[in-house]
Amino acid sequence: MDGTISLFSAEASGPGLADLAGVLCGPGRMAGFGRTAARLSAVVDEPWRAGALARECRRRGAEAQVSAAECGRPLVRTPFRVDLLPLEQRWSSGEKKVLPDGFRLDGAMLRMWALAAGSPQGNGYLLALDPEAPETHERLITALAQLGVPAKALRGDEALLRVTGRRRLAHVLELIGDAPVGAEPAWPSLVPVVRAG
Secondary structure (H helix, E strand, C coil): CCCCCCCCCCCCCCCCHHHHHHHHHCCCEEEEECCCEEEEEEECCCHHHHHHHHHHHHHCCCCCEEEECCCCCEEEECCCEHHHHHHHHHHEECCEECCCCCCCCCHHHHHHHHHHHEEEEECEEEEECCCCCHHHHHHHHHHHHHCCCCCEEECCCCCEEEEECHHHHHHHHHHHCCCCCCCHHHCCCCCCECCCC
16 A cells, blocks of 8 residues: 555544444444434444444544443443434434435445444455345445445345455555554454454
């Protein structure tokens, strides 16, 4: 890589609340409080993931707490905030999560998605989708392709997208920047990852 910053990379502009849309590409959910405030929450797989997500939320001006969801998995949740209402209004249709019209993914959003639900596997990189929002899946594949990251849906029980190829993985790394402290296990690797099993 030549060290130049892509216009779409996580470092292209300062961190902002709009980046939180990346969590919604994966497990995130918005909840409204009347029409006055909204909050973001995400149930994730590992405690380190929850801690890293909470820190990244705080960097964007949204305090976030880590607790346990009813299922026992880690839960990251912001308080109800007025400034999260636009995100809730764009990503919700009644009780359903929807992808906003004209949605465009950028590196900062992809960074948050990787933190919430990304993991290296073999010579590829997996991004988990929300299994309860299947209508978003094809459109997220399109959004990734527009960002120069072609991905394929994996067939199986879980809703996963897979990015393969050294050049594509290098581009993902260029877009999302360096891993936050403690989040290294979620970051793409240009060296094939072999899972102990």
